[in-house]
Amino acid sequence: MAADNRQVDQPPSFWALLRTTAGRGPAPYVLILAYAAIVSALLLFNPTTGLGTDMVVVLFLLLMFVIYRAPTMLAFKLTLGTILLAVVMPVFGVLNPFYIDVVTKAGMFAALALGLNVVVGFAGLLDLGYVAFFAVGAYLWGIFSTPQISNIVPGMEPLHGSWFWLFLAIGLAVGAFFGVLLGLPVLRLRGDYLAIVTLGLGEVIRVLATNLDRPINITNGAQGIKDIGRPPLFVEPVFQALGINISRVQEYQLYFYFLVLLVLALTVFVVHRLNNSRIGRAWTAIREDETAAIAMGIPLVRMKLLAFAVGASFAGTMGVIFSALQTFINPPTFDLLRSIGILSMVILGGMGSIPGTMLGAVIVTLLDLQLLPRIASELAALQRRGVPIPSWFDPAQYQRLLFGLLLIIMMIFRPEGLLPEDRRRQELHHDEPEPAPEPKTAAQVSESAQSAEG
Amino acid sequence: MALLEAKHVTKQFGGLTAVNDVSLTIEAGSIVSVIGPNGAGKTTFFNVLTGIYKPTKGTIIFDGKDITGLRPDQITALGICRTFQNIRLFNAMTVLENVLVGMHTRLHAGLWQIILGTSAVRAEERAALERARELLRFVNLDHQRNQLARNLPYGDQRRLEIARALASSPKLILLDEPTAGMNPQETAEATDLIRRLRDELGITVVLIEHDMRVVMTISERITVLDYGTKIAEGLPEEIRSNPRVIEAYLGKGAAAHGVER
Numbered sequence: 001m002a003a004d005n006r007q008v009d010q011p012p013s014f015w016a017l018l019r020t021t022a023g024r025g026p027a028p029y030v031l032i033l034a035y036a037a038i039v040s041a042l043l044l045f046n047p048t049t050g051l052g053t054d055m056v057v058v059l060f061l062l063l064m065f066v067i068y069r070a071p072t073m074l075a076f077k078l079t080l081g082t083i084l085l086a087v088v089m090p091v092f093g094v095l096n097p098f099y100i101d102v103v104t105k106a107g108m109f110a111a112l113a114l115g116l117n118v119v120v121g122f123a124g125l126l127d128l129g130y131v132a133f134f135a136v137g138a139y140l141w142g143i144f145s146t147p148q149i150s151n152i153v154p155g156m157e158p159l160h161g162s163w164f165w166l167f168l169a170i171g172l173a174v175g176a177f178f179g180v181l182l183g184l185p186v187l188r189l190r191g192d193y194l195a196i197v198t199l200g201l202g203e204v205i206r207v208l209a210t211n212l213d214r215p216i217n218i219t220n221g222a223q224g225i226k227d228i229g230r231p232p233l234f235v236e237p238v239f240q241a242l243g244i245n246i247s248r249v250q251e252y253q254l255y256f257y258f259l260v261l262l263v264l265a266l267t268v269f270v271v272h273r274l275n276n277s278r279i280g281r282a283w284t285a286i287r288e289d290e291t292a293a294i295a296m297g298i299p300l301v302r303m304k305l306l307a308f309a310v311g312a313s314f315a316g317t318m319g320v321i322f323s324a325l326q327t328f329i330n331p332p333t334f335d336l337l338r339s340i341g342i343l344s345m346v347i348l349g350g351m352g353s354i355p356g357t358m359l360g361a362v363i364v365t366l367l368d369l370q371l372l373p374r375i376a377s378e379l380a381a382l383q384r385r386g387v388p389i390p391s392w393f394d395p396a397q398y399q400r401l402l403f404g405l406l407l408i409i410m411m412i413f414r415p416e417g418l419l420p421e422d423r424r425r426q427e428l429h430h431d432e433p434e435p436a437p438e439p440k441t442a443a444q445v446s447e448s449a450q451s452a453e454g
Numbered sequence: 455m456a457l458l459e460a461k462h463v464t465k466q467f468g469g470l471t472a473v474n475d476v477s478l479t480i481e482a483g484s485i486v487s488v489i490g491p492n493g494a495g496k497t498t499f500f501n502v503l504t505g506i507y508k509p510t511k512g513t514i515i516f517d518g519k520d521i522t523g524l525r526p527d528q529i530t531a532l533g534i535c536r537t538f539q540n541i542r543l544f545n546a547m548t549v550l551e552n553v554l555v556g557m558h559t560r561l562h563a564g565l566w567q568i569i570l571g572t573s574a575v576r577a578e579e580r581a582a583l584e585r586a587r588e589l590l591r592f593v594n595l596d597h598q599r600n601q602l603a604r605n606l607p608y609g610d611q612r613r614l615e616i617a618r619a620l621a622s623s624p625k626l627i628l629l630d631e632p633t634a635g636m637n638p639q640e641t642a643e644a645t646d647l648i649r650r651l652r653d654e655l656g657i658t659v660v661l662i663e664h665d666m667r668v669v670m671t672i673s674e675r676i677t678v679l680d681y682g683t684k685i686a687e688g689l690p691e692e693i694r695s696n697p698r699v700i701e702a703y704l705g706k707g708a709a710a711h712g713v714e715r
């Protein structure tokens with residue numbers, strides 16, 4: 001074939017060689033297992049808190065995406081992924097409680113970002129008020145599980161923690177309901193107008209949360225709601241039987257870690273199914289060309305509302321989990337910056353792409369909660385030790401700046417996101433019986449690798 | 455039997471009357487052309503028929519049903535589909551997906567069925583995929599099915615638009631300048647394809663066309679619009695020699711022919 005001749009003419013680049021050798025036969029299995037073993041060992045045998053461990057945690061989470069992209073059997077991917085997430089991470093979490101909190105938050109934001117991705121990435125509806133649905137879920141459980149509820153329904157006792165599970169479903173439904181409610185007024189709007197109106201609606205919810213302490217105290221206003229109920233632990237006897245002695249705090253950390261992991265997995269599953277269905281295709285069609293989409297028989301109103309509802313429902317459920325995890329919520333948690341943060345995860349990772357959105361969420365959360373504060377504190381430590389960093393420079397104040405710079409650089413050099421939506425690849429996996437259209441040849445790989453280098 | 459009857463259809467944009475009291479009857483199984491100088495209101499007439507615009511006045515009867523004022527998706531579901539003058543594909547989707555989107559009204563999987571992945575949904579998807587491939591073979595695009603629509607050559611994009619419209623299993627297809635911008639060979643192929651729509655699939659065809667050779671060879675009847683008004687209607691040879699038509703065209707200058715935007 002012509003492609004093969006070209007390969008001879010043109011010596012393949014380093015990256016092409018690496019890709020072809022690392023992607024063939026048993027090589028990917030060996031490489032990934034080695035990677036997983038090293039990272040796991042580093043985590044389990046050196047569970048200190050510091051910049052080094054930060055990096056290992058980053059490598060650990062990136063490993064998930066390497067496994068996802070690797071040319072290996074599905075069973076291998078699933079087994080390894082499960083071992084890493086369900087065994088290595090929790091054990092590490094017991095040894096070092098700081099990180100499991102961060103990873104749980106990353107999972108939570110990944111699910112939120114996936115929900116927003118349905119609205120923004122799939123259906124192309126720029127929503128700047130997404131955090132409103134998160135707030136609705138959080139306040140829902142916050143009110144019902146605390147004495148707040150007796151202000152609304154006189155005489156009603158706060159619900160016991162075991163109601164939490166039911167409220168995960170109620171949060172889903174209430175989120176979807178608010179998604180439709182806030183979707184209705186913006187149905188006719190496109191682009192910039194839609195963004196501005198959703199921004200306003202998001203602020204409305206936050207302002208309501210701040211001011212609904214009068215005439216009836218529903219949200220407890222700016223003070224927020226504290227002592228929010230938590231679901232009862234049910235694995236304590238198991239730990240005791242195994243002779244493992246961990247504190248209740250740690251048990252809850254593990255509890256929420258697994259819960260978030262479970263909800264995230266369900267979210268991925270649902271979003272993936274929808275994306276590969278007539279509904280997902282209708283959303284993408286609306287995003288691509290609204291007029292053509294209606295002319296092809298897509299009911300615009302119903303499909304847009306469905307996108308809002310589906311996206312908001314995940315946020316509703318995550319809100320319930322968030323309030324139980326934090327046990328305290330107040331209005332500033334749900335401000336515009338949070339909506340924009342979630343949007344930046346979607347854009348950074350790759351709009352419309354499920355793995356991309358999750359990668360974006362992981363990266364932004366790690367930067368936000370772990371890496372940037374760490375860099376700031378390391379710099380501050382250097383400053384105290386007399387390294388000539390001017391004293392007016394307070395690293396903690398500048399971490400947002402660094403984040404902003406990163407976003408700008410990303411958008412200049414990779415505007416489509418880290419793992420962009422790849423419809424062609426998807427389709428190649430779809431039809432097996434036919435001889436699949438040409439896979440990327442080595443020559444093409446080297447071309448793209450070179451253009452990436454150049 | 456009349457498949458489509460437009461009665462006294464008028465469409466105004468503010469002070470501008472783009473379509474003025476046009477009545478038109480399309481017989482089932484026919485190939486009909488709508489011609490006229492630039493800005494005559496041809497595309498607007500299509501937009502009214504497909505529900506993109508609501509007519510200011512008049513009624514539209516399709517297949518014995520009053521479809522005036524229905525939503526575009528409802529009209530598509532009833533069996534009218536179209537292509538666009540300036541190609542409007544779903545660019546970031548593959549060729550195959552474009553056709554699958556066209557099938558939307560013929561698929562019935564609901565939200566929960568899709569999430570649960572019921573066997574009915576899977577069977578429906580499989581059948582849809584097969585049908586989409588069939589349609590792509592019909593327009594000779596199957597080998598391109600995994601390409602993104604935006605990467606197709608121009609002529610292929612035009613054919614993909616037709617395949618996408620066919621996916622909704624229409625009784626009537628409206629083609630807005632299907633050969634615009636094509637070279638003579640592509641035009642001949644497109645003409646052939648249009649004829650096959652009727653001969654092999656039994657679909658009634660209405661096309662807007664500027665290329666008079668195409669119009670004269672393919673149409674069984676021709677309707678001429680000028681300034682939104684129907685100025686003539688009849689067999690190709692009648693239209694060719696109709697003085698009002700000649701005046702409408704020559705009055706505008708011959709440059710109006712075939713030159714698109």
Ligand SMILES: Nc1ncnc2c1ncn2[C@@H]1O[C@H](COP(=O)(O)OP(=O)(O)OP(=O)(O)O)[C@@H](O)[C@H]1O
Binds near residue numbers: 467472494496498539
């Ligand atoms: N949405 C709209 N709003 C206002 N005016 C419009 C609109 N759509 C079309 N028009 C006007 O209506 C008239 C008819 O336009 P139309 O596009 O139907 O012409 P056409 O016959 O398809 O012309 P062409 O051969 O150039 O495609 C034009 O004067 C156009 O400017």
Ligand SMILES: [Mg+2]
Binds near residue numbers: 496497498539
């Ligand atoms: Mg036109």
